[in-house]
Amino acid sequence: MDFEPTDDQTRIRRVAREFAEGELGDKIAPYDERHEFPHAIVKKLGPLGFLGVLVPEAYGGAGLDHVSYALIVEELCRGDASVGITMWAHNSLCANHIASFASEAQKRRYLPRLASGEVLGAWGLTEPGSGSDAAALRTRAELSGDEWILNGSKAFITNASVCGTAVIMARTGPEKGSKGVSAFILEKGVPGFSAGSPYRKLGLHASDTAELILEDARVPAAGLLGERGAGFAQAVQVLEGGRIAMAAMAVGIAQAAVDQSVKYMKQRTAFGRTLAEFNGLQGMIADLATEVEVARLLTLRAAYAKDAGRPAMHVAAMAKLFASETAMKAATQAVQIHGGAGYITEFPVERIFRDAKLTEIGEGTSEIQRLVIAREILQLS
Ligand SMILES: Cc1cc2nc3c(=O)[nH]c(=O)nc-3n(C[C@H](O)[C@H](O)[C@H](O)COP(=O)(O)OP(=O)(O)OC[C@H]3O[C@@H](n4cnc5c(N)ncnc54)[C@H](O)[C@@H]3O)c2cc1C
Structure with a gap:
């Protein structure tokens, strides 16, 4: 068993x-204070390949593996979790959904612009009436x-008001639950497709989270992503990768809490x-450092x-659960160490304390x- 990253990783x-240390950290604080999206900083992620990490090179991406991706997300979130979530929601949710399930024509149309950072991506599954029970979504798409023609709304969507491209899950059939859900690619500027005002949030103030509103939004038939009725199954696959990214985000936040605590303990x-x-x-910091390493x-x-192409659903859930609870614990104790x-x-x-909480909620709460x-261990359906 080899625990060492490769030279490339x-x-x-x-x-x-280096990017996080040079461009985030202290520089992000004013954006956080003003609840302002850091456009200029996010733009710099494109030339580094960080906005097309998982996109194949044939479509302008970096075509990297998930281990490299997790390392990048961790480091960015160690510098600042707002920029981190902006980057990984764009990569894991929007770009990766298109890269994994779209037609060749759709990939050629959307991926190069997403991978270069010319446009940012968003992904809409959650609705005001359905989050954990995502299959209960009510946004409808009717063929005319x-x-x-799409009608409905999506709640709590990362990058909603700054995105140029969005993947939206909507109900296309009378079937109840997950079977009647399809995925669509929408472009900002389509009449009837808009974003609400960004929410005022507990943390991640420099990230954009808003509602996406669909009022008779028209999408050409070619905007259907994959097969009709396959949208929920696709979303579950996308969430598997998203949970790994959220786990990496939590590790980055937890590591930042430890870093700051060590610095303060030496000077105060x-x-x-x-x-x-x-x-x-000393005992507190030793326990925290150990738990961060386990989460990593x-x-x-x-x-x-x-x-490796192996089923990753339950290992992703374990990573996300443990890493997010470690982030919250590390952030709480870091505040305690600072008095x-x-x-x-x-x-x-x-x-860091305010940002950490989201990791226990997004991409499926700790309870989920x-x-x-438990379903995997007990072999329940
Ligand atoms: C900052 C932010 C960014 C987000 N970004 C996105 C995004 O880009 N795209 C997107 O689609 N969504 C996004 N979300 C939504 C997020 O995924 C949901 O908030 C999350 O899945 C929880 O859903 P909910 O808020 O509806 O909570 P609910 O489902 O209403 O849950 C409320 C409580 O009930 C518990 N609960 C629910 N069901 C069960 C159960 N079966 N057993 C035990 N407990 C249960 C939950 O754990 C929670 O404690 C984002 C949310 C936030 C806050």
Whole structure:
């Protein structure tokens, strides 16, 4: 068993780390404070290949493996999780759905522009009335001549108001549940397709999350992504990869919490000693560092299973569950280690603490991950 990344993976991680250290960190704080999307910073991800990580080279992407991808997501989220989620929602959800299931003509039309960063991608499954129970979605698509007409809305969509391309799941048949769901590719600018105002969120203030609204939005028949009725099965596959990305995001956030704690423990003094000399805090940081390493190994194992073409659903769920709960724990303890300084916006742990919570909710909550894992262990359908 080889735990070492390859030379290429090591190089890619270094590029991501250098980008995060140079372009994120302190530079992102003002965007977070203003709840502003960092267009200029996100634009820089394109030339690095980070907006087409999983897109094959034939369509302008970097064509990298999932292990490399997880390393990039971790490093970006270590620098800033808002930029991280912007990047991975674009890659894992929108671009990867198209790369995995679209026709050749659709791939040629959409992937090069997504991979270069000319347009950002969004992916709409969740609705105001359905999240965990995603198959209960109500957005409808009806065929009229050679066009589909879509009506409904999608809630909590990352990149909704900054995207140029979106993949939308909608009901196309009378069948109940997952069977009657199809996927569509929509372009911004299509009449009847718009985004609501970005939500004011607990964390990830520099990421864009908004509703997507479909009011008689017309999509040519060629906008159907894959087979009619296959949209939900496709979405489940897309979520498998998305959960690995969310796990990597959580590892990055958790690592940032540890980094900040180590830095603070070495500089802050109390009772004539640095915090680093207190046994209680040493135990805390040792436990955290260990748990982050476990989360990283689980995440890379899930990514490796995906690269090997093995079923990765339950290992992805385990990685996502453990990594997200580790991120929340690490962020909480990092604030504790900082004392009062952890509660004010001057120190990054306040932002890290707010950002961490999303990892326990997005791409399926912790309760849903436990359900997926239990079903696999108990061999339930
Ligand atoms: C910042 C952000 C970005 C997001 N980005 C996207 C995106 O790009 N695209 C997209 O489609 N969605 C996105 N989402 C939506 C996200 O995936 C959902 O919020 C998530 O799946 C939970 O769904 P819900 O909010 O409807 O919660 P609900 O499903 O209403 O869950 C409420 C509570 O009930 C629990 N629960 C529900 N069912 C069960 C069960 N069977 N057993 C035990 N407990 C259960 C949940 O765990 C949770 O605690 C995003 C959300 C946020 C906050």
